[in-house]
Amino acid sequence: QVQLQESGPGLVKPSETLSLTCSVSGGSISSGNYFWSWIRQPPGKGLEWIAHIYGGGSTTYNPSLKSRVTISVDTSKNQFSLKLSSVTAADTAVYSCARTPYSRSYRGWYDPWGQGTLVIVSS
Amino acid sequence: QSVLTQPPSASGTPGQRVTISCSGSTSSVGSNYVYWYQQLPGTAPKLLIYRNDQRPSGVPDRFSGSKSGTSASLAISGLRSEDEADYYCAAWDDSLSGPVFGAGTKLTVL
Numbered sequence: 001q002v003q004l005q006e007s008g009p010g011l012v013k014p015s016e017t018l019s020l021t022c023s024v025s026g027g028s029i030s031s032g033n034y035f036w037s038w039i040r041q042p043p044g045k046g047l048e049w050i051a052h053i054y055g056g057g058s059t060t061y062n063p064s065l066k067s068r069v070t071i072s073v074d075t076s077k078n079q080f081s082l083k084l085s086s087v088t089a090a091d092t093a094v095y096s097c098a099r100t101p102y103s104r105s106y107r108g109w110y111d112p113w114g115q116g117t118l119v120i121v122s123s
Numbered sequence: 124q125s126v127l128t129q130p131p132s133a134s135g136t137p138g139q140r141v142t143i144s145c146s147g148s149t150s151s152v153g154s155n156y157v158y159w160y161q162q163l164p165g166t167a168p169k170l171l172i173y174r175n176d177q178r179p180s181g182v183p184d185r186f187s188g189s190k191s192g193t194s195a196s197l198a199i200s201g202l203r204s205e206d207e208a209d210y211y212c213a214a215w216d217d218s219l220s221g222p223v224f225g226a227g228t229k230l231t232v233l
Binding site: 113 | 156211222223
């Protein structure tokens with residue numbers, strides 16, 4: 001059973017870069033059949049997709065965040081990572097990693113999810 | 124601002140049937156399957172409905188989904204107190220090449 005676990009600082013200063021890692025266990029991130037995604041949820045608000053990376057390494061970003069986001073994969077560690085630059089208080093959110101099938105018939109089926117990690121942007 | 128439109132709240136009494144709507148665009152709901160997630164406080168979203176109207180194993184048949192054109196809906200019959208949660212609709216958006224979510228509907232069981 002595939003499991004995802006986020007890790008990274010819980011507090012980031014304004015204008016700095018937020019860096020998070022998602023560790024994947026129980027399956028290979030390079031299997032090529034999935035999109036590996038970052039999704040965030042500001043306190044009391046809805047879900048927002050940030051970016052995803054295909055097992056083969058191609059990336060897609062939410063246009064609203066594209067200029068500040070980098071997603072990457074480290075197949076040797078079975079991990080993928082998120083970097084969000086120039087953060088502001090508006091980037092305070094629970095950040096979760098999740099997986100969705102590459103198959104068009106199942107895109108949108110996010111499972112599993114990591115437990116999520118709260119990142120607060122504050123000085 | 125969320126791309127899929129949901130009512131912010133819904134409510135019902137135990138045993139009642141409630142529906143939650145989800146409206147999107149031709150590039151999202153109109154062209155792709157709709158998914159529904161249930162989120163209990165402090166937990167990750169749980170898949171409730173996939174491909175518009177299918178239930179994963181373990182989800183009670185009290186939950187049902189439907190889609191027509193650029194709109195979809197989630198129905199919960201025989202409402203129970205444990206159904207009190209936030210519900211999100213989601214769909215792939217071809218113009219985004221990624222998913223879009225609704226802002227969520229908070230369901231209260233009175």
